Amino acid sequence: ELKVEQNPLFLSMQEGKNYTIYCNYSTTSDRLYWYRQDPGKSLESLFVLLSNGAVKQEGRLMASLDTKARLSTLHITAAVHDLSATYFCAVPTHSGGGADGLTFGKGTHLIIQP
């Protein structure tokens, strides 16, 4: 059974600081997704990482994937308050291609304080 683990689950940090969220998964996968969820809202897609060594950046967020280590990281640079949200990583439940349900981590609740 696929397990997806995120850490930390809760993170409070100051504006301007850097930090990294980690996502480990238990079975082979060549795809990994990162989502953001604001309180009371739905999930917003941030990144899809499709191969070993993939790196994607958008603004102050950068995501990377190491399929051999079964590890993805979401790095936050010079955090600003607007990035406060819950961040989820997710991996396809089955290793085949095409449409597939996702197994999600528990999420990292990020609070950025002025």
Place this chain on the structure above:
Amino acid sequence: ETGVTQTPRHLVMGMTNKKSLKCEQHLGHNAMYWYKQSAKKPLELMFVYNFKEQTENNSVPSRFSPECPNSSHLFLHLHTLQPEDSALYLCASSQDWTPQYFGPGTRLLVL
């Protein structure tokens, strides 16, 4: 309408009621999904439909009955639910492996 829409946005029902949740995607995607998000558990996949055919039922109790009449519409029929079924029900769609786009969700309370 754009993206993925869900109705109703909020629903309160008794344990003996029957209700349905509706999802519509305006993205031309071929796959649709139901997920459950509750306070006590991570996001849980419930059902997957690919080209209208159910390809996954993640051991969901029979009191939840999905229906996918075409690639744009997905329903979740509810009957004799339990209080522990109270949660946010999220619909999503995708084109193959592309990121799943989520609707706003239906917040369900079972009394």
